Amino acid sequence: MQGTHMVLTMADVLPAGAEIFLALATCVLLLVDALGGHRVRGLIFLLAIASLAGAAWVTSAVAVPGRTVVLSGHFVADPMGTVLKLFAYGAAAVTLLYSRDYLERRELLKGEYLVLALFAVLGIQVIVSAGSLLTLYLGIEIMSLSLYAMIALDREDGVAAESAMKYFVLGAIASGALLYGISILYGVTGSFILDGVAAAVNRGEAPAIGLLFGLAFIVVGVAFKFGAVPFHMWLPDVYHGARTPVTLYVAAAPKIASFALAMRVLAEGLGGAVAAWQDMLIVLAALSMILGNVVAIAQSNIKRMLAYSTISHVGFILLGVLAGTAAGYRAAMFYTLTYVIMTTASFGIVLWLSRQGFEADALDDYKGLNRRNPWFAFVMLLVMFGLAGVPPTVGFWAKVQVIAAIVNVDLTWLAALAVVMSVVGAYYYLRIVKLMYFDEPTESGPVESKIAVRLMLSVNGLAILVLGIYPGVLLRLCEHVLP
Amino acid sequence: MAAPANLLSWLVWLPVLAGFAVLLLGDRRIAAGRWVALAATLATFALCLPLWEGFNRATAALQFIEQQPWIGILNAWYYLGVDGISMPLIVLTAFTTPLVVIAAWSNIEKRPAQYFASFLVMEGLMIGVFAAADALLFYVLWEAMLIPMFLIIGIWGGSRRVYATIKFFLYTFLGSVLMLVALIWLYLQGGSYEIAYLQQMQIGMTAQVLIFLAFFAAFAVKVPMWPVHTWLPDAHVEAPTGGSVILAAIMLKMGGYGFLRFSLPIAPDASRELDWLVIALSLVAIAYIGFVALAQRDMKKLIAYSSIAHMGFVTLGAFVAYDIWQATGAATGAGMGLDGAMVQMVSHGLVSGALFLCVGVLYDRLHTRDISAYGGVVNTMPVFAFFAVLFAMANAGLPGTSGFVGEFLVIVSSFKANFWYAFVAALTLILGAAYTLLLVKRVIWGEVANDGVASLKDLNAREFIVLAALAIAVLALGVWPAPLLDVMRPTLEALVDQLMTSKL
Numbered sequence: 001m002q003g004t005h006m007v008l009t010m011a012d013v014l015p016a017g018a019e020i021f022l023a024l025a026t027c028v029l030l031l032v033d034a035l036g037g038h039r040v041r042g043l044i045f046l047l048a049i050a051s052l053a054g055a056a057w058v059t060s061a062v063a064v065p066g067r068t069v070v071l072s073g074h075f076v077a078d079p080m081g082t083v084l085k086l087f088a089y090g091a092a093a094v095t096l097l098y099s100r101d102y103l104e105r106r107e108l109l110k111g112e113y114l115v116l117a118l119f120a121v122l123g124i125q126v127i128v129s130a131g132s133l134l135t136l137y138l139g140i141e142i143m144s145l146s147l148y149a150m151i152a153l154d155r156e157d158g159v160a161a162e163s164a165m166k167y168f169v170l171g172a173i174a175s176g177a178l179l180y181g182i183s184i185l186y187g188v189t190g191s192f193i194l195d196g197v198a199a200a201v202n203r204g205e206a207p208a209i210g211l212l213f214g215l216a217f218i219v220v221g222v223a224f225k226f227g228a229v230p231f232h233m234w235l236p237d238v239y240h241g242a243r244t245p246v247t248l249y250v251a252a253a254p255k256i257a258s259f260a261l262a263m264r265v266l267a268e269g270l271g272g273a274v275a276a277w278q279d280m281l282i283v284l285a286a287l288s289m290i291l292g293n294v295v296a297i298a299q300s301n302i303k304r305m306l307a308y309s310t311i312s313h314v315g316f317i318l319l320g321v322l323a324g325t326a327a328g329y330r331a332a333m334f335y336t337l338t339y340v341i342m343t344t345a346s347f348g349i350v351l352w353l354s355r356q357g358f359e360a361d362a363l364d365d366y367k368g369l370n371r372r373n374p375w376f377a378f379v380m381l382l383v384m385f386g387l388a389g390v391p392p393t394v395g396f397w398a399k400v401q402v403i404a405a406i407v408n409v410d411l412t413w414l415a416a417l418a419v420v421m422s423v424v425g426a427y428y429y430l431r432i433v434k435l436m437y438f439d440e441p442t443e444s445g446p447v448e449s450k451i452a453v454r455l456m457l458s459v460n461g462l463a464i465l466v467l468g469i470y471p472g473v474l475l476r477l478c479e480h481v482l483p
Numbered sequence: 484m485a486a487p488a489n490l491l492s493w494l495v496w497l498p499v500l501a502g503f504a505v506l507l508l509g510d511r512r513i514a515a516g517r518w519v520a521l522a523a524t525l526a527t528f529a530l531c532l533p534l535w536e537g538f539n540r541a542t543a544a545l546q547f548i549e550q551q552p553w554i555g556i557l558n559a560w561y562y563l564g565v566d567g568i569s570m571p572l573i574v575l576t577a578f579t580t581p582l583v584v585i586a587a588w589s590n591i592e593k594r595p596a597q598y599f600a601s602f603l604v605m606e607g608l609m610i611g612v613f614a615a616a617d618a619l620l621f622y623v624l625w626e627a628m629l630i631p632m633f634l635i636i637g638i639w640g641g642s643r644r645v646y647a648t649i650k651f652f653l654y655t656f657l658g659s660v661l662m663l664v665a666l667i668w669l670y671l672q673g674g675s676y677e678i679a680y681l682q683q684m685q686i687g688m689t690a691q692v693l694i695f696l697a698f699f700a701a702f703a704v705k706v707p708m709w710p711v712h713t714w715l716p717d718a719h720v721e722a723p724t725g726g727s728v729i730l731a732a733i734m735l736k737m738g739g740y741g742f743l744r745f746s747l748p749i750a751p752d753a754s755r756e757l758d759w760l761v762i763a764l765s766l767v768a769i770a771y772i773g774f775v776a777l778a779q780r781d782m783k784k785l786i787a788y789s790s791i792a793h794m795g796f797v798t799l800g801a802f803v804a805y806d807i808w809q810a811t812g813a814a815t816g817a818g819m820g821l822d823g824a825m826v827q828m829v830s831h832g833l834v835s836g837a838l839f840l841c842v843g844v845l846y847d848r849l850h851t852r853d854i855s856a857y858g859g860v861v862n863t864m865p866v867f868a869f870f871a872v873l874f875a876m877a878n879a880g881l882p883g884t885s886g887f888v889g890e891f892l893v894i895v896s897s898f899k900a901n902f903w904y905a906f907v908a909a910l911t912l913i914l915g916a917a918y919t920l921l922l923v924k925r926v927i928w929g930e931v932a933n934d935g936v937a938s939l940k941d942l943n944a945r946e947f948i949v950l951a952a953l954a955i956a957v958l959a960l961g962v963w964p965a966p967l968l969d970v971m972r973p974t975l976e977a978l979v980d981q982l983m984t985s986k987l
Binding site: 385 | 633644649653
């Protein structure tokens with residue numbers, strides 16, 4: 001594919017159809033917003049959802065079984081990418097749906113917000129389909145810059161601006177580390193293309209010390225994007241400081257991108273050097289599980305608590321990756337997808353409960369929710385037991401998978417650490433259940449929300465239970481795309 | 484009566500579905516909800532009749548088998564089946580739950596729909612735990628059971644309910660997750676989660692010891708054994724009456740069941756090596772916890788500690804087999820301890836459940852569990868006093884009651900193993916009698932102690948039915964335990980064979 005003459009054929013471009021479609025659709029949205037102004041506010045929201053739906057359609061339409069590499073090796077279309085992209089569109093669309101009321105009440109539902117949101121999804125698409133280190137970097141920057149801007153979009157909100165700034169500065173350092181790692185890797189393997197890197201590593205051509213050096217920086221970059229300890233510092237501040245819809249936006253779909261990033265670079269590009277990065281990831285995973293779970297206990301803000309909970313879940317996802325086996329990658333993918341489902345529901349509840357002038361982000365705001373609305377208290381209960389990994393929720397199967405993966409590579413001690421940490425984690429999830437079910441409400445008013453939100457939130461919550469009782473569908477999907 | 488097809492599935496899912504029905508009816512239609520709950524639990528108990536009748540008492544093999552693929556990729560099956568160990572415990576569960584529903588009939592004012600729904604869902608899950616023949620299915624149900632219990636203690640419990648329920652959850656969760664790692668390890672070695680298959684697998688000694696310890700963490704917490712018993716008094720004291728009954732009658736049995744189903748057959752060599760640990764902790768529970776019970780001022784706490792001591796007999800009876808084998812040189816007789824353990828589990832389920840219900844009867848009237856707040860109850864509540872004394876005697880192991888049979892079998896078999904085991908275990912005859920009789924003396928006998936006691940009204944019809952049903956069961960099992968022993972015998976004999984067969 002690495003031809004010298006640069007002639008683009010339709011076959012070269014078609015696999016990237018969804019990316020091209022979304023980029024164009026986003027530009028149309030930008031134009032409609034610029035020309036229509038206030039009058040088209042409702043329209044552009046629908047347009048944004050339609051763009052995601054359209055992208056989903058194109059993605060499925062151009063999907064082919066097996067792996068296709070186009071654009072001189074820079075772009076990969078494979079079943080894993082297709083599934084990850086579809087989940088990312090879904091997560092983004094559901095997030096926008098949950099966010100709509102919140103944003104409208106605070107006059108934040110502007111064209112810019114939606115344009116940035118869609119560009120972030122574009123970045124995720126590019127990362128997911130990256131066939132080379134450069135495409136990966138490009139995707140990361142598209143996604144990250146959109147997210148920085150989304151966080152800072154509310155000019156009145158100093159805290160959000162501060163967290164955007166933190167995210168940006170730390171993100172820039174991480175990008176620098178990643179870029180540095182990429183350039184070293186290019187130096188020792190002579191290729192940006194991941195297949196070329198993999199081939200060079202497998203042939204043993206690359207000098208070990210150079211490879212290790214480049215690898216270390218790349219792992220730093222990956223760890224930062226995931227939010228793994230000790231590169232997690234941005235995460236609690238961003239989750240806490242950003243407006244809740246943006247927090248959800250950062251929390252859900254980009255996790256899919258992080259997983260794809262790890263898969264593309266570590267599993268596909270550097271799969272031959274698994275022994276080298278396995279140890280690094282063990283440290284990251286163990287620290288993330290310990291710190292995330294322990295510090296989450298001390299939080300009184302639910303967004304911050306969920307941020308530390310995210311860090312611990314990142315540790316679990318890394319467990320699957322570091323196993324370095326097909327079963328491990330499958331487990332990590334399953335974990336990522338279920339985590340996205342659960343985290344969407346958790347912040348969905350926060351958004352559902354918030355009103356004008358009330359963010360519903362203090363833990364005490366959840367007191368007596370069972371009294372006020374038993375159904376959504378039950379949904380939140382499912383989310384909490386799901387995140388804690390208690391059956392019969394899907395979170396249990398996610399944990400079983402990754403634990404099986406690492407026990408299989410004789411890291412039973414790490415498995416024991418993981419399960420013990422999940423017990424520590426159970427404490428703060430139980431605390432939310434305690435507030436909702438055991439305490440009396442401090443306010444009694446019913447919670448108002450649109451029927452679409454209620455419906456979506458119910459489906460989202462029940463998915464945690466249904467997939468928990470019958471996880472076979474999702475497991476087979478992961479097995480199908482990662483044989 | 485012809486057994487319906489999928490009998491075990493009916494037993495598991497009927498209560499769960501009824502639970503959701505009650506939830507949907509909600510607090511506003513709780514009158515209907517109560518009847519649904521009662522009808523469902525009685526129907527579940529009725530379904531135990533074909534189970535008991537149709538059970539083949541000549542074989543140790545699983546019966547009433549249902550096997551469906553569940554999660555193909557993990558080779559996990561929806562695989563149900565019962566043998567002589569699980570069947571009596573399923574009947575016990577189905578017998579206890581309707582009593583809990585009746586006992587709570589109009590006593591629960593706070594969110595009654597959720598209360599009944601929790602117990603119904605829990606009943607289904609507990610029956611599922613006993614019926615599961617696939618380890619992963621077992622584990623899912625085993626853990627899922629914690630959720631309704633967590634809510635039951637937390638929502639309807641006493642003043643320190645939050646502390647008690649979180650402690651209960653975390654303790655049992657911590658024990659369980661280590662078992663999960665062990666199960667996953669076994670699966671990766673053998674490629675199957677089928678319990679019968681795991682019981683046949685050859686496993687090296689180091690692995691067996693680690694597996695044994697992982698299982699031990701799960702089951703010892705559940706039983707509970709000293710020194711990981713501390714969640715139990717808290718949970719019992721704070722739980723509502725129904726929660727205490729289910730905890731004592733069924734949930735503690737899961738620990739004993741786990742030892743018989745997993746620890747002993749899957750890791751028999753490690754069990755032989757480490758049986759001293761279990762026996763020692765059981766003897767500590769029997770003797771030391773007996774003294775602790777003696778010092779209690781709270782009725783529920785006293786019964787909770789007495790539960791720990793009585794469950795010590797279960798673990799002692801289960802693990803004494805190796806020492807009998809060693810002492811006598813023959814496997815014959817080794818099964819007697821196991822017989823005793825099983826009978827003790829069923830008996831303790833009935834007796835402790837009944838005692839907690841008795842405390843509930845008093846608590847409903849005077850809203851205190853303090854022993855010192857009572858005295859002379861017999862004067863105002865003679866019928867209640869009759870039942871309370873009967874159950875207290877059963878708790879003390881009086882011959883003629885079910886409590887005697889299990890304790891007697893275990894003491895005799897431990898005498899075969901080692902005189903000193905029997906000596907310490909027999910202390911319970913003194914200690915158990917002491918704390919139970921002291922309780923009876925202070926609460927029931929004597930002059931009317933205060934105006935509160937003077938104003939007590941005797942049992943109403945609902946309470947009478949519940950206690951009478953339990954009293955009949957306790958006496959029947961005490962006078963004529965043979966039907967229960969017949970059901971268990973082939974399975975326990977097969978278990979003894981498994982114990983004696985090295986898997987190294």
